[in-house]
Amino acid sequence: MAEIVPALGTEIKKVKKKESPFIITLKRLLKNKLAVIGLIIIVVQIGMAICAPLITSYDPAKQNLVASELPVFSEEHWLGTDNYGRDVWSRIVYGARISLVVGLVAVSLGLIGGVTLGLLGGYYKKLDGIIMRIVDLLFSFPGILLAMLIIAILGTSLVNVAIAISIWSIPSCARIVRGSVLSIKEKEYIMAMKSLGASDLRIMVKHILPNCFAPIIVFATMRMATAILSTAALSYLGLGAQPPTPEWGAMISQGQAFMWSSPHLTIVPGIAIMLTVFAFNVVGDGLRDAIDPNMDIQ
Amino acid sequence: MIVSSEKTISNELNKPKVLLELKGIKKYFPIKGGVLKRKQGDVKAVENVSLQLYEGESLGVVGESGCGKSTLGKAILGLEELTEGQIYFQDTEIQHLKRKEKIKFIKQMQMIFQDPYASLNPRQRIGHALEEVFTMHTNMSAGEKRQAVIDLLEEVGLKEEHFDRFPHEFSGGQRQRIGIARAIALNPSFIICDEAVSALDVSVQAQVLKLLKKLQQKYQLSYLFISHDLGVVRYFCDRVLVMYLGNTVELGTVKELFDRPLHPYTQALLSAIPRPSVHTKHKRIRLQGDLPNPANPPSGCPFHTRCPIAADVCKGEKPEWVEYEPNHFAACHFAGQPIA
Numbered sequence: 001m002a003e004i005v006p007a008l009g010t011e012i013k014k015v016k017k018k019e020s021p022f023i024i025t026l027k028r029l030l031k032n033k034l035a036v037i038g039l040i041i042i043v044v045q046i047g048m049a050i051c052a053p054l055i056t057s058y059d060p061a062k063q064n065l066v067a068s069e070l071p072v073f074s075e076e077h078w079l080g081t082d083n084y085g086r087d088v089w090s091r092i093v094y095g096a097r098i099s100l101v102v103g104l105v106a107v108s109l110g111l112i113g114g115v116t117l118g119l120l121g122g123y124y125k126k127l128d129g130i131i132m133r134i135v136d137l138l139f140s141f142p143g144i145l146l147a148m149l150i151i152a153i154l155g156t157s158l159v160n161v162a163i164a165i166s167i168w169s170i171p172s173c174a175r176i177v178r179g180s181v182l183s184i185k186e187k188e189y190i191m192a193m194k195s196l197g198a199s200d201l202r203i204m205v206k207h208i209l210p211n212c213f214a215p216i217i218v219f220a221t222m223r224m225a226t227a228i229l230s231t232a233a234l235s236y237l238g239l240g241a242q243p244p245t246p247e248w249g250a251m252i253s254q255g256q257a258f259m260w261s262s263p264h265l266t267i268v269p270g271i272a273i274m275l276t277v278f279a280f281n282v283v284g285d286g287l288r289d290a291i292d293p294n295m296d297i298q
Numbered sequence: 299m300i301v302s303s304e305k306t307i308s309n310e311l312n313k314p315k316v317l318l319e320l321k322g323i324k325k326y327f328p329i330k331g332g333v334l335k336r337k338q339g340d341v342k343a344v345e346n347v348s349l350q351l352y353e354g355e356s357l358g359v360v361g362e363s364g365c366g367k368s369t370l371g372k373a374i375l376g377l378e379e380l381t382e383g384q385i386y387f388q389d390t391e392i393q394h395l396k397r398k399e400k401i402k403f404i405k406q407m408q409m410i411f412q413d414p415y416a417s418l419n420p421r422q423r424i425g426h427a428l429e430e431v432f433t434m435h436t437n438m439s440a441g442e443k444r445q446a447v448i449d450l451l452e453e454v455g456l457k458e459e460h461f462d463r464f465p466h467e468f469s470g471g472q473r474q475r476i477g478i479a480r481a482i483a484l485n486p487s488f489i490i491c492d493e494a495v496s497a498l499d500v501s502v503q504a505q506v507l508k509l510l511k512k513l514q515q516k517y518q519l520s521y522l523f524i525s526h527d528l529g530v531v532r533y534f535c536d537r538v539l540v541m542y543l544g545n546t547v548e549l550g551t552v553k554e555l556f557d558r559p560l561h562p563y564t565q566a567l568l569s570a571i572p573r574p575s576v577h578t579k580h581k582r583i584r585l586q587g588d589l590p591n592p593a594n595p596p597s598g599c600p601f602h603t604r605c606p607i608a609a610d611v612c613k614g615e616k617p618e619w620v621e622y623e624p625n626h627f628a629a630c631h632f633a634g635q636p637i638a
Contacts, residue, residue, distance in 0.1 A: 187416060188411050188412075188413055188416035188417040189416060189417050189418055189419045189420075191372075191377060191411070191417075192409070192411055192417045192418075192477075192480070193419075194377055195375050195377060195404075195407075195408065195409045196404075196408070196431055196434065196480070196484075197400075197401055197404035197405065197434060197435065198430075198434055199434075202434070206422075206430075207419050207422075210419075210421045210422075211419070211420070211421055
């Protein structure tokens with residue numbers, strides 16, 4: 001009995017390595033045509049935002065009153081110019097930077113807050129009641145109203161818009177994370193870690209959090225769309241980006257006065273917002289379908 | 299007279315050391331209901347269990363599902379808070395210790411879980427899962443940890459190549475070996491095997507049991523072996539505890555208990571073991587009815603509702619836990635009486 005008992009099937013199968021859950025999800029996502037379109041739009045937009053100075057020949061804030069209100073497909077400016085003669089194309093391209101960055105910052109801050117609250121609430125039964133009541137309180141305000149309230153307190157600027165939107169993202173994120181934590185913490189491997197004497201912090205961060213990434217990723221993608229839309233909405237209301245910052249919502253609001261003479265001043269940024277929001281929503285939807293609920297069990 | 303006193307002394311010397319002692323363990327789960335979530339009663343999962351576990355022995359715990367076997371195991375490890383009772387480990391009461399002092403005992407007591415699929419984090423490479431045990435409790439360097447994990451893997455019959463694999467890349471038996479490796483990583487003296495081989499098929503079961511036995515001899519381990527498989531318990535354990543509805547029913551050495559069961563419930567359980575012979579006649583004792591609701595257990599002896607030899611006294615009085623023969627305990631008014 002002293003010799004080592006060999007396990008069945010210990011020989012390493014070098015035939016084919018099992019694919020990681022990430023690759024499986026990606027493959028499923030790429031089968032969804034709508035999601036692929038969305039992904040392409042997002043990638044193009046990120047490219048645009050990064051290479052902004054390379055693909056535009058005009059400064060987005062530089063006025064040129066001689067060439068004001070040029071229509072679309074003009075010789076020098078293919079998307080025309082606004083009432084101050086600023087190139088609409090470069091404003092859209094630089095606007096992509098602002099939208100993506102504000103969206104990213106807002107969603108990340110919201111995730112940090114939401115995930116922390118959700119983890120604590122889901123893991124500690126005693127904290128759950130308190131945290132969920134705070135979340136309910138935040139939920140009871142209409143989103144835009146809450147954001148406006150926060151901006152009214154903090155003052156108008158893009159940074160404050162990001163903060164406002166992040167606070168508004170916290171409650172829904174906290175709920176989603178709490179739900180996953182509640183189911184994961186009953187799993188046997190969590191019990192096993194407890195029996196090994198792992199601290200609560202280690203269990204939460206190293207064992208529960210990685211296993212609720214799937215819903216968090218879907219949430220974050222969908223939230224990007226909402227965040228970009230809300231940034232535009234707040235800027236349209238004059239609470240976000242201040243002139244001459246080339247922000248899409250602000251551009252619509254400024255172009256509104258020239259709706260009849262130069263409709264492209266509102267339509268072009270409108271299409272930009274629409275495409276972005278559409279892309280993020282579609283990718284989020286695709287991700288939700290692609291992430292198999294059974295993946296954890298395999 | 300001189301001879302007999304010498305005998306008692308030598309008995310004292312040979313008496314194995316008590317590693318773990320349970321005194322009147324109770325675990326009730328509250329039932330909450332209604333609009334205000336008020337407590338409406340208790341599910342009595344473990345009811346007044348007292349026992350001693352000796353160093354180096356395997357104590358089997360058997361009983362039908364829902365009889366509180368697993369809850370007992372979890373309660374010992376502190377994974378479930380006790381309603382009442384004390385747990386002594388190496389003569390120290392462990393439940394009320396602060397975390398810092400408790401860690402020392404946590405390292406001594408480990409658990410192997412029933413489901414080898416569910417007891418490993420699906421997103422953690424098994425090498426890292428094992429390394430984590432050392433990260434938590436030792437100050438080893440990265441290289442030392444890796445070497446320790448490889449040694450562990452080899453100890454349980456796996457190989458170094460398995461280090462970077464995810465749990466889903468293993469078979470059930472291999473996964474249970476990883477669970478065992480994790481449990482022995484800190485050199486414990488006591489391991490609870492909660493249905494550790496029940497999820498495995500028979501050939502793999504035998505391998506895993508052999509491995510557990512080998513480790514027991516090598517490291518002087520004590521096992522609390524929770525199982526519903528009497529055959530496995532007979533092969534693997536030194537003593538057996540039978541539980542019914544959260545109560546201890548009978549406790550004895552494997553030989554005593556299997557050869558001369560005292561309690562009618564034990565007799566019924568043993569008669570249910572399939573026998574590979576057509577010639578010897580053996581009568582199967584069939585119990586009537588289902589397991590009573592543990593939230594509303596029967597009065598008196600918990601088994602009286604299904605017991606073939608129950609009398610009036612069983613309804614009214616709960617039988618005492620009596621040592622009928624040396625090291626053979628039972629709780630029955632009619633202990634030893636065969637079922638007609």
